[in-house]
Amino acid sequence: MKxxxxxxxxxxxxxxxxxxxxxxxxxxxxxxxxxxxxxTGLSYIEVSSFVNPKWIPQLADASDVLKGxxxxxxxxxxALVPNIKGLDRAxxxxxxxxxxxxxxxxxxxxxxxxxxIGETYPVLEEVVKEAKMAGKTVRGYVSTVIxxxxxxxxxxxxxxxxxxxxxxxxxxxxSLGETIGVGVPNQVERLLDELLPxxxxxxxxxxxxxxxxxxxxxxxxxxxxGITTFDSALGGLGGCPYAKGASGNxxxxxxxxxxxxxxxxxxxxxxxxxKSAQLIERTLxxxxxxxxxxxxxAEGKERIS
Amino acid sequence: MKxxxxxxxxxxxxxxxxxxxxxxxxxxxxxxxxxxxxxTGLSYIEVSSFVNPKWIPQLADASDVLKGxxxxxxxxxxALVPNIKGLDRAxxxxxxxxxxxxxxxxxxxxxxxxxxIGETYPVLEEVVKEAKMAGKTVRGYVSTVIxxxxxxxxxxxxxxxxxxxxxxxxxxxxSLGETIGVGVPNQVERLLDELLPxxxxxxxxxxxxxxxxxxxxxxxxxxxxGITTFDSALGGLGGCPYAKGASGNxxxxxxxxxxxxxxxxxxxxxxxxxKSAQLIERTLxxxxxxxxxxxxxAEGKERIS
Numbered sequence: 001m002k003x004x005x006x007x008x009x010x011x012x013x014x015x016x017x018x019x020x021x022x023x024x025x026x027x028x029x030x031x032x033x034x035x036x037x038x039x040t041g042l043s044y045i046e047v048s049s050f051v052n053p054k055w056i057p058q059l060a061d062a063s064d065v066l067k068g069x070x071x072x073x074x075x076x077x078x079a080l081v082p083n084i085k086g087l088d089r090a091x092x093x094x095x096x097x098x099x100x101x102x103x104x105x106x107x108x109x110x111x112x113x114x115x116x117i118g119e120t121y122p123v124l125e126e127v128v129k130e131a132k133m134a135g136k137t138v139r140g141y142v143s144t145v146i147x148x149x150x151x152x153x154x155x156x157x158x159x160x161x162x163x164x165x166x167x168x169x170x171x172x173x174x175s176l177g178e179t180i181g182v183g184v185p186n187q188v189e190r191l192l193d194e195l196l197p198x199x200x201x202x203x204x205x206x207x208x209x210x211x212x213x214x215x216x217x218x219x220x221x222x223x224x225x226g227i228t229t230f231d232s233a234l235g236g237l238g239g240c241p242y243a244k245g246a247s248g249n250x251x252x253x254x255x256x257x258x259x260x261x262x263x264x265x266x267x268x269x270x271x272x273x274x275k276s277a278q279l280i281e282r283t284l285x286x287x288x289x290x291x292x293x294x295x296x297x298a299e300g301k302e303r304i305s
Numbered sequence: 306m307k308x309x310x311x312x313x314x315x316x317x318x319x320x321x322x323x324x325x326x327x328x329x330x331x332x333x334x335x336x337x338x339x340x341x342x343x344x345t346g347l348s349y350i351e352v353s354s355f356v357n358p359k360w361i362p363q364l365a366d367a368s369d370v371l372k373g374x375x376x377x378x379x380x381x382x383x384a385l386v387p388n389i390k391g392l393d394r395a396x397x398x399x400x401x402x403x404x405x406x407x408x409x410x411x412x413x414x415x416x417x418x419x420x421x422i423g424e425t426y427p428v429l430e431e432v433v434k435e436a437k438m439a440g441k442t443v444r445g446y447v448s449t450v451i452x453x454x455x456x457x458x459x460x461x462x463x464x465x466x467x468x469x470x471x472x473x474x475x476x477x478x479x480s481l482g483e484t485i486g487v488g489v490p491n492q493v494e495r496l497l498d499e500l501l502p503x504x505x506x507x508x509x510x511x512x513x514x515x516x517x518x519x520x521x522x523x524x525x526x527x528x529x530x531g532i533t534t535f536d537s538a539l540g541g542l543g544g545c546p547y548a549k550g551a552s553g554n555x556x557x558x559x560x561x562x563x564x565x566x567x568x569x570x571x572x573x574x575x576x577x578x579x580k581s582a583q584l585i586e587r588t589l590x591x592x593x594x595x596x597x598x599x600x601x602x603a604e605g606k607e608r609i610s
Binding site: 184189211216221240247262263298299 | 306308487488489490491492494515516517518519521522524525526545548549550551552556559562563566567568595596597599600602603604
């Protein structure tokens with residue numbers, strides 16, 4: 001197998017993970033969690049989202065959280081920004097990197113941001129331009145890269161078109177979101193076969209949800225195709241908005257186990273990551289469902305040091 | 306990706322799955338479950354084990370179960386057989402295929418069957434010979450093909466030596482067991498790189514436990530290397546004897562989802578498999594942990610028809 005020596009993991013738990021939790025988490029608890037994440041060796045944490053607080057009450061405290069955390073110089077702190085208003089808030093709070101987002105499918109784009117894909121481009125273009133002028137790097141997110149809960153399968157060419165537009169705006173990296181966790185490795189291959197002739201593998205990240213247990217298999221296929229950046233959430237947080245109770249993002253700790261066992265370096269300490277997962281587990285008051293957390297419970301290590 | 310068109314799934318839930326359940330399941334409940342499995346399109350079911358009933362009380366009723374089930378002509382009913390005494394019982398009960406088993410590592414072999422590897426060969430040789438004379442096909446199982454809970458990593462050459470001996474005895478197929486669920490795809494590749502120059506891919510099956518969530522990724526790598534037979538257990542039954550409460554065999558229904566979505570035919574109806582999983586779930590009185598079962602619960606489909 002052709003495998004990279006190093007992989008970058010971008011922790012999206014504080015945003016994509018908590019966003020799906022009904023129970024409101026206190027800002028101070030989020031801050032404590034992000035501070036513990038900052039000590040694991042992670043180089044990137046998506047801390048929150050500067051969408052309209054009415055849309056996602058759980059993340060209404062984005063500014064407080066970003067201002068409250070203890071910054072680790074080795075970590076990039078990022079957040080989602082839907083528009084100029086959100087960008088102003090994010091910049092004021094001292095964000096390191098700005099993430100803009102849209103979907104590859106009309107149905108999900110409309111449902112998620114209430115605009116057609118065509119109407120979304122100019123909004124994002126303005127955000128990217130302003131963020132760049134403020135000296136920030138920008139990450140693009142494209143959702144539903146394999147299938148959409150409304151429109152069904154999404155053609156790789158459709159994803160390429162969105163990717164083209166976002167890179168033309170000046171984004172630095174594009175995260176390809178398999179939002180509903182239905183994808184399998186040969187579909188990932190088909191998608192990357194369409195994208196890799198046009199974009200550098202180092203500018204692409206894969207964002208898998210593990211709803212059907214295929215995320216690690218999809219990551220291995222991506223690795224073999226040259227992708228070296230992956231999004232994940234500690235504890236597999238994130239759920240599935242289309243099947244409440246089902247699994248969420250691929251769990252950071254399960255991904256770490258696999259990568260390390262494959263001889264791939266991430267710079268992250270698995271034990272510290274597990275400790276951080278147990279912290280947010282206590283905050284949420286529920287058992288996190290990753291395999292690594294299951295094993296800790298099976299071994300009676302409910303609170304590792 | 307080079308993928309096969311068809312894959313054979315061998316259901317090991319009634320043996321490898323139930324073997325790990327503390328609560329004794331009634332013979333009539335096992336029979337009802339196996340009968341429902343026989344209607345899913347599965348072509349192979351491992352129904353029980355003819356080891357000394359004192360070793361595994363849960364499977365002490367192997368003869369009653371085998372005699373009690375309704376035979377589907379399209380299904381091969383198999384069971385584990387440790388010695389001639391077990392073989393006599395299995396033949397008397399009308400077994401279709403005999404499975405002999407041992408480990409690739411001394412530590413696990415001693416712990417599991419109380420003999421050294423060298424002492425095990427003649428015992429199995431006699432069973433294979435007698436089973437063949439009785440007109441039965443024989444499957445070999447070799448455990449701990451990647452790592453052993455006692456001896457650590459297992460060298461692929463060690464697995465090849467055991468495989469050589471078993472095929473020399475006349476077994477028809479060898480199932481390679483990743484018993485403790487620690488393996489990752491490049492380790493699977495290393496193992497198969499050692500074995501495939503010597504044995505036909507069609508004579509090898511892979512048996513993955515999903516303790517660390519890597520089973521589907523390992524299966525995809527095996528598929529790409531030409532393996533077309535996989536063991537799995539409905540509902541991910543099986544647990545991990547070395548970490549009570551952790552996950553067991555790769556779940557048949559999650560494997561079915563992935564294979565079908567990849568365009569690979571198994572001949573098995575996923576919906577009937579899920580129905581059968583819900584049957585054993587009710588018998589055991591506990592929620593099974595596969596992703597497909599999680600999704601059904603999330604959708605409120607606790608009892609599909």
